[in-house]
Amino acid sequence: MALLEVKNLQVNYGVIRAIKGISFEVNEGEIVSLIGANGAGKTTTMQSIMGLIPIKDGTVTYDGKVINKIPGHKLISMGMSQVPEGRRVFQELTVYENLVMGAYTQKDKKKIKEDIEEICTRFPRLGERKNQIAGTLSGGEQQMLAMGRAMMSHPKLLMLDEPSMGLSPLLVDQVFDIIKDYHKMGTTVLLVEQNAKKALSISDRAYVLETGDITISGKGEDLLNNEQVKKAYLGE
Amino acid sequence: MSILFDGLSLGAIYALIALGYTMVYGIAKMLNFAHGDIIMVGAYAVFVTLMGGGHIALAIGLSVIICVVMGVVVEKFAYKPLRGASPLAVLITAIGVSYLLQSISQLVFGAEPKTVTIASLGTVSLFGATISVSSIVTLVIGAVIMAGLTLFVKKTRTGRAMVAVSEDKGAAMLMGINVNRIITITFAIGSALAAAASLFYLMQIPSVEPTLGSMPGIKAFTAAVIGGIGSIPGAMLGGVMLGVIEKICLSVPVLAPYTTAVEFGLLIVILLVRPIGLLGKKRREKV
Numbered sequence: 359m360a361l362l363e364v365k366n367l368q369v370n371y372g373v374i375r376a377i378k379g380i381s382f383e384v385n386e387g388e389i390v391s392l393i394g395a396n397g398a399g400k401t402t403t404m405q406s407i408m409g410l411i412p413i414k415d416g417t418v419t420y421d422g423k424v425i426n427k428i429p430g431h432k433l434i435s436m437g438m439s440q441v442p443e444g445r446r447v448f449q450e451l452t453v454y455e456n457l458v459m460g461a462y463t464q465k466d467k468k469k470i471k472e473d474i475e476e477i478c479t480r481f482p483r484l485g486e487r488k489n490q491i492a493g494t495l496s497g498g499e500q501q502m503l504a505m506g507r508a509m510m511s512h513p514k515l516l517m518l519d520e521p522s523m524g525l526s527p528l529l530v531d532q533v534f535d536i537i538k539d540y541h542k543m544g545t546t547v548l549l550v551e552q553n554a555k556k557a558l559s560i561s562d563r564a565y566v567l568e569t570g571d572i573t574i575s576g577k578g579e580d581l582l583n584n585e586q587v588k589k590a591y592l593g594e
Numbered sequence: 595m596s597i598l599f600d601g602l603s604l605g606a607i608y609a610l611i612a613l614g615y616t617m618v619y620g621i622a623k624m625l626n627f628a629h630g631d632i633i634m635v636g637a638y639a640v641f642v643t644l645m646g647g648g649h650i651a652l653a654i655g656l657s658v659i660i661c662v663v664m665g666v667v668v669e670k671f672a673y674k675p676l677r678g679a680s681p682l683a684v685l686i687t688a689i690g691v692s693y694l695l696q697s698i699s700q701l702v703f704g705a706e707p708k709t710v711t712i713a714s715l716g717t718v719s720l721f722g723a724t725i726s727v728s729s730i731v732t733l734v735i736g737a738v739i740m741a742g743l744t745l746f747v748k749k750t751r752t753g754r755a756m757v758a759v760s761e762d763k764g765a766a767m768l769m770g771i772n773v774n775r776i777i778t779i780t781f782a783i784g785s786a787l788a789a790a791a792s793l794f795y796l797m798q799i800p801s802v803e804p805t806l807g808s809m810p811g812i813k814a815f816t817a818a819v820i821g822g823i824g825s826i827p828g829a830m831l832g833g834v835m836l837g838v839i840e841k842i843c844l845s846v847p848v849l850a851p852y853t854t855a856v857e858f859g860l861l862i863v864i865l866l867v868r869p870i871g872l873l874g875k876k877r878r879e880k881v
């Protein structure tokens with residue numbers, strides 16, 4: 359069954375039609391990626407699903423419930439979580455406090471502490487910098503923090519918007535490894551990337567977004583071999 | 595010595611009001627120009643309760659409740675519909691609300707000032723100086739309130755959520771924070787602080803009129819900007835600085851007539867040297 363189903367989604371900025379009626383789905387246990395060039399509408403799609411941008415038309419169904427009209431903050435306790443584009447960690451709070459913010463919907467204080475410990479083991483660099491102000495972390499560390507923070511709510515569906523943006527190749531590999539880890543632990547993943555090669559290689563299925571429309575879709579490995587995709591997104 | 599005490603206690607009043615401006619600015623990114631008038635509402639609440647023979651404790655309680663309700667109602671009906679509108683539209687609405695509150699109180703209570711006697715507390719001798727007890731009370735309770743607020747913001751879940759919302763509403767929402775609820779709570783806290791300020795104000799100047807909130811409102815706003823609008827310690831620092839400077843100026847005969855000019859002059863100088871205010875932070879705005 360589809361955990362997330364987007365049907366005929368339309369989003370406008372004023373009179374500009376940014377998303378022109380796209381449909382896609384993410385099944386439980388999958389990694390699905392949405393690839394596309396800069397300005398294709400990937401972030402708009404991700405933000406409108408979480409209620410950060412109003413939806414013009416269409417339906418978003420999560421776990422069998424239509425969530426268009428549900429205030430975004432309630433989606434977190436329903437099991438959705440998003441690592442936003444640009445990481446957006448709380449710059450003035452410490453690493454530790456950021457992780458605590460990620461557990462805002464969690465009630466069990468002891469469990470929160472354990473989860474933070476778990477994340478600090480998974481990301482040793484965060485562990486070493488627990489009391490450092492997040493704004494002073496490097497880009498890679500902030501990305502790790504944003505991912506750790508998003509996992510603090512124990513999501514069923516983790517959505518990531520360009521987690522590899524602006525990172526060195528080594529860090530990009532690390533980020534993708536972490537996504538694979540979380541997936542192995544049972545998290546369903548919706549991934550938005552410009553790094554199409556990396557994204558497709560870990561995805562079960564993928565969609566290509568072009569100026570607000572989905573133009574190609576299929577299995578990750580099939581898209582890696584698709585001539586159109588190769589030319590436009592893999593630089594081959 | 596007594597000037598210092600009076601200045602500090604006036605500063606505490608400004609600081610309490612400035613906190614309302616700065617917290618609302620930090621969280622809702624708007625200048626709530628009607629905030630000063632909440633003080634006036636609080637003062638009339640005290641006046642009416644005392645006139646009706648109510649105890650001062652009842653007056654304080656009612657004043658806080660009425661201010662909080664007023665602040666929350668104003669936010670819900672005047673500002674919330676404008677969320678996402680241009681800052682200018684919000685500013686003009688806030689000025690409109692300010693005039694509305696003043697006009698209503700003028701209709702109900704008339705324009706002439708009414709006397710409110712909260713109990714005269716007299717003076718004490720301290721370190722060889724004569725100090726009014728009301729100054730000490732203001733200073734002590736003001737300090738306790740501000741310490742409590744600081745702890746609340748630092749230690750509680752709601753307080754941390756306020757920090758998150760003030761930094762990035764979108765990211766805060768992604769944590770599961772109900773941003774609208776946090777904004778409402780912020781208005782409620784700001785208004786409760788204004789109620790406290792109105793009481794201390796009446797202890798110093800026992801008279802209430804519809805425009806009572808304007809001057810302390812503007813002074814406190816100045817204090818908030820001096821300290822760095824959006825910054826809670828900044829509002830406290832700015833308020834205390836302004837209160838002390840005001841009392842010092844008033845005690846020097848040559849300077850006394852120019853007190854307000856000195857205060858706004860200080861604002862201009864500080865903004866020229868440090869446009870974000872003494873403790874203000876540069877921050878980027880996001881979705």
Ligand SMILES: Nc1ncnc2c1ncn2[C@@H]1O[C@H](COP(=O)(O)OP(=O)(O)O)[C@@H](O)[C@H]1O
Nearest residue numbers: 371374376394395396397398399400401402403
């Ligand atoms: N706040 C905004 N106001 C107006 N247009 C916007 C806004 N945000 C994005 N857009 C436009 O919407 C389109 C899609 O943008 P976006 O979703 O950010 O693309 P992507 O994430 O794929 O790079 C672009 O043409 C962009 O210019």
Ligand SMILES: [Mg+2]
Nearest residue numbers: 400401443520
């Ligand atoms: Mg984007």
